[in-house]
Amino acid sequence: MMLKYGDPGYMEQDRSLMLYSITFSFLAASICMVVLRIYCQWYLLRSRRITLSGILIVISLFVDIASCILIHFQIHTGMGKHIEYSRARPAMLKASMKIGLAQNTCYQALIGLVKMSILAQFYQFAQPGLQRRVVAWVGGFVCIFMLFTVFAAIFQCIPMKAAWDLQNFPRGCWNMMNVNFFTSSMNTFLDLVIFLLPITTIYRLPTTFRKKLTLALAYSMGLLALACSAIRVRNIVFFNGEGDFTYVACMVPVWGAIECNAGIICASFPSLLPLITRTPHPPPNPSIRLSSTLASSGPHQPHRESKVLTTKTDAAPPLSTWEA
Structure with missing residues (x-):
């Protein structure tokens, strides 16, 4: 139940445990998926070839860990509690605003890296010609858009210290609610494009219908990332950027973490098919006669x-x- 300021128990309301459990449960799932992906590639398939998709997903995982650590510090400095709790502790509120800027920057970089990793996978099995060109064009746009969102997050205020100036904020800053709504809406649209992109490619692969269906189901995990992105947009619309943002909007960065981790899981799941099907692999020494x-x-x-x-x-x- 949503209490009002002055109600008994208002200051004691705390969502920290929920935020911790959701954020780090999805992070643990992502770490497991990436480790299993490397295991399948290196030990089941005996492939030591390093791919762009693999490099990007490992980088994404490290950025994801950094982002979740920053969410931990956001919770530690008042996120999940009512704004009155933070206003009574100005130094803590200032630290929370600094950490929030860093976490938003990590999120913008992370969501772009995950998308590019998935697109790099699509490029590997896309047919030469128009299909590969379309994947490359989408990947180029995602890269440019990621750079724009990262710089927009870093330089949302001029000078940068205005982002945590308790006396003058938001003077000198962009309307970050409008910027976040635009970037989140665009990310949702790109998630939809990336989800639809491999359909024709998988359909035209020279393999059996069963394998096509298995691959399609693997990439359908992207629906989870798409749903999380849409929910994050809804949370931004519901919260107008004012008032009790440390409590009302505490799920915005967490939904972003869920979205990114769902993307990492989606990008890694197709690589786990050998583990599921247990297909035989060649012996470690191909020179055995x-x-x-x-x-x-x-x-x-x-x-x-x-x-x-x-x-x-x-x-x-x-x-x-x-x-x-």
Whole structure:
């Protein structure tokens, strides 16, 4: 129940535990997914090839950890409690405003990195020609938009110290509610575009319907990120930027964290398909010859020379077959 200032128990209302549990539960899930993704690539598929998508998702994870740590400090400095609690502690409120600026900057960078990682995956299996050009164009736009949002978050006030000046704020600052609404709405639109982008590509892949369906279901995890982005926009619209923002708007950065972690999970889930299907993989040493296997079956087996045939593709690790 939403109490009003002066009501018994008003100052004791605290959402900290809920904010902690949601934020760090999703962070733990993201860490597990990225670790499993690396395990599947390096140990199940025996692929040591470093991809742009893999690099971006690892960078995203580190930025995600930094963002969640900043959310921890936001909670520690009053987020989740009523604004009157913070106003009675000016030094803490000032620290909270500084941390809020840093966390928003991390969020803007993180959401762009996650999108580019997913687009890098799409580019790998997109057919040459128009499909790859469309993915590249969308990726270029996402990169430019990410740079814009990061600089907008950093330089929302001129000079920067005006962002935590308790006496003059928001003088010298942009209307950050309008900026956040624009950037969040655009991110929601881009999430929708990225969700729809691989449909035609997956449909045209030269593989079985079952594999196409499995891949489509894997990427449908992106609906979670899309839903979180839409809810974050709703929270920004509901909160008009004034009043009890440390309590009423405390879920805005948390929904951003959920959105980013859902994106990391979505980007990593297709790479976990070998773990789910448990498909056989080539032996660690492709130079092992068939003659070794034949010799182990009995002493009277004749020695036969063998040749190693190796086929490599861009989308999969080396596959070795043996021919006597």
